[in-house]
Amino acid sequence: MSPAERTGPVTWLTTTDHKRIGIMYCVTAFAFFLIGGALAGVIRAELAEPGRQFVSTQAYNGAFTIHGTIMIFLFVAPFGAGLMNYLVPLQIGAPDMAFPRLNAMSFWFFGAGGGLVLLSGFASADGGAAMGWYAYPPLSGPRMSPGVGVDLWIFGIALVAISSLLTAVNVITTVFLMRAPGMTMWRLPVFTWNAVVTTLLGLVAFPPAIAAFALLLIDRQLGGMAYDPAGGGDPIVYQHLFWFLGHPEVYILILPFFGVITEIIPVFSRKPLFGYTGFVLATLAIGALSTGVWAHHMFTTGAVDNPFFSAMTFTIAVPTGVKFFNWIGTMWGGRIRWSATPMLFSIGFLLNFLIGGVTGIMLASAPIDFHVADSYFLVSHFHYTMVGGSVFGIFAAIYFWFPKMTGRLLGERVGHWVFGTLFAGFNLTFWPQFVLGLRGMQRRVPDYPAEMGFDTPNLVSTLGVVVMSIGVLLFVWDWRRSRRRGAPSGDDPWGGSSLEWATTSPPPEHNFTTLPRIRSLRPAFDERHPELVP
Numbered sequence: 001m002s003p004a005e006r007t008g009p010v011t012w013l014t015t016t017d018h019k020r021i022g023i024m025y026c027v028t029a030f031a032f033f034l035i036g037g038a039l040a041g042v043i044r045a046e047l048a049e050p051g052r053q054f055v056s057t058q059a060y061n062g063a064f065t066i067h068g069t070i071m072i073f074l075f076v077a078p079f080g081a082g083l084m085n086y087l088v089p090l091q092i093g094a095p096d097m098a099f100p101r102l103n104a105m106s107f108w109f110f111g112a113g114g115g116l117v118l119l120s121g122f123a124s125a126d127g128g129a130a131m132g133w134y135a136y137p138p139l140s141g142p143r144m145s146p147g148v149g150v151d152l153w154i155f156g157i158a159l160v161a162i163s164s165l166l167t168a169v170n171v172i173t174t175v176f177l178m179r180a181p182g183m184t185m186w187r188l189p190v191f192t193w194n195a196v197v198t199t200l201l202g203l204v205a206f207p208p209a210i211a212a213f214a215l216l217l218i219d220r221q222l223g224g225m226a227y228d229p230a231g232g233g234d235p236i237v238y239q240h241l242f243w244f245l246g247h248p249e250v251y252i253l254i255l256p257f258f259g260v261i262t263e264i265i266p267v268f269s270r271k272p273l274f275g276y277t278g279f280v281l282a283t284l285a286i287g288a289l290s291t292g293v294w295a296h297h298m299f300t301t302g303a304v305d306n307p308f309f310s311a312m313t314f315t316i317a318v319p320t321g322v323k324f325f326n327w328i329g330t331m332w333g334g335r336i337r338w339s340a341t342p343m344l345f346s347i348g349f350l351l352n353f354l355i356g357g358v359t360g361i362m363l364a365s366a367p368i369d370f371h372v373a374d375s376y377f378l379v380s381h382f383h384y385t386m387v388g389g390s391v392f393g394i395f396a397a398i399y400f401w402f403p404k405m406t407g408r409l410l411g412e413r414v415g416h417w418v419f420g421t422l423f424a425g426f427n428l429t430f431w432p433q434f435v436l437g438l439r440g441m442q443r444r445v446p447d448y449p450a451e452m453g454f455d456t457p458n459l460v461s462t463l464g465v466v467v468m469s470i471g472v473l474l475f476v477w478d479w480r481r482s483r484r485r486g487a488p489s490g491d492d493p494w495g496g497s498s499l500e501w502a503t504t505s506p507p508p509e510h511n512f513t514t515l516p517r518i519r520s521l522r523p524a525f526d527e528r529h530p531e532l533v534p
Helices: 009-013 018-047 057-092 100-120 149-177 190-221 235-269 276-292 294-301 306-331 341-363 366-372 376-406 412-439 455-485 523-528
Strands: none
Touching (some): 018 376, 057 190, 057 235, 190 235, 235 294, 235 341, 294 306, 294 366, 306 341, 341 366, 341 376, 341 412, 376 455, 412 455
C-alpha cells in the first residue's frame, strides 16, 4: 500500500503531505467554527429580549471574547491557510510544499494555540479571558483581569501567529521556487496570487502584534509598565501595535476568498476570467494599502491623524471595486449555471460583501465613525464583510473543491437548502443590527432598556441565528453522508480551468503522474480542448 493510500489515524497525525495537512487545517478550523457559533448562540439568546436571561455579565464577556477570537484567529484565517496548503502546490504543478515538515509543525502550532485559547475561556477561579478579542489594556491588565485566562489567551494567540508566519514562509518559497515549467508568474491562478499577497501581509503584520502581546504579558507577570500611565506607559501604544495587525488581518481574512470566488465564477459562467491583470494588480494594491489604514479603528482616540487615515481607507476601496467590476464582467454574457451550489455561494458572497464594503466606506468618514463607534452598526458592518464575505467564500470553496479532495460530490439539492437557510438567516441576523446601531445600542452589553426600541431588532436577530444554525447542521449532516456515500465526481466534475483539475480526484501522493503543457492561464481547459489553443 502506498503512503497516499494509508488512512489510519497515525498516518494522518504524522503526515507531511500538503494535501492531508490542508484537510486537517480545514476540518480543525471548521470544528472551531462550530464552537464559536455555539457561543454566538449564547450571546444572541441573552439579547433576545430585555432583562437578564441565562448568563452572568462575566460569562457574557467571556462568550463574546472567545467567540471573536475563534472566528478571526481560529476559523477564517486558518481555513484560508488550509486551502493554500491543499491548492497552491496543485495549482503551480509542484509535488508538495517547499518545507513539508515545517508545514506539519505549523499545523500543530495552530492546534495547540487553539486549545490554549479555548482553555483561557474558563481557566481560573478569578475568571477566564473576558476582555474582548482585541485585549485592550487596562481591561486585559493585571488589575482588571487578574486570572491566568488572559495569559493563556496570549500564549495561544502567539502560537497561532507563529503558525501563520511558518505557513507564510512555506507558501512564498513554494510559489517562487517550485512552479512547473511554463507556469510563469503571469500564468498563476488568481487564488495563488491572493495566497502570495495574503502570506506577505502575514509576515508584515504578525510580528508587531506578537510584540504587543509580549509587552502585555510582561506588564501582567513581571511588573512592566508599558501600557500603564501610572508608570509612564501608554495604552494607545498597544492599540497601534494591535491594529497594525488588525487591519491587515481583515485582508488576510478576505483575500483568500476573493481568490476562491475568482476561481469559481469563470467556471460556472463558462467564460474566461475577465481582466486577469486587473485582478492581480488590484490584489497587490490592496496588500500595499492595507498597511496604511490601521488607525481608522482609532478615530475616537484623538491620537491619530484622522484625515490621513480616512483618505487611505477611501483609497483602498478602489482596488476592491475593480474586483467587483471584473467579477461582473466575467459573468456578463456567460452561460451561468445558477443551480451549482458553489456559484450560489459566490453570488451570496458578492451581495453580502457589497453591503459590508459600502458601510465600510461610510465608517471611513470620521464624523460618521464618531456617531456609530462602539455601536451595533459597527458589529453589523464587520459581520457583513467577515461572515457574509469570508464564511460564504468558505462554503463556496468546500462545495467546489470537495470533489477534488474526496472524489465525491456533496448533495446538490441539500446544498441549495444550505445556501438558502444561511443566506436568509445571515441577513435576518445582521441587517437588524444596522438598525440597532443607528438607534444607539452599544455593543458588548448583556442587557438593554425595554423602552429604547431595541427589543424587536434583537429578537429578529436572534431568530436569524436559529435559521443559520439549521443551515450549518444540515451542511454537517450532508458532509458526513457524502464523504462515503456521495455520488462519484470523476476527476473534473465542473470543467475547471486551473491545473488542479488536470490530475485525479483525489490526487496521487505527489500530485501528478504527468503534467499537461502549460501555455496559458487555463492549462486544464487547454488539455481538454487542444483545438482551441492558439
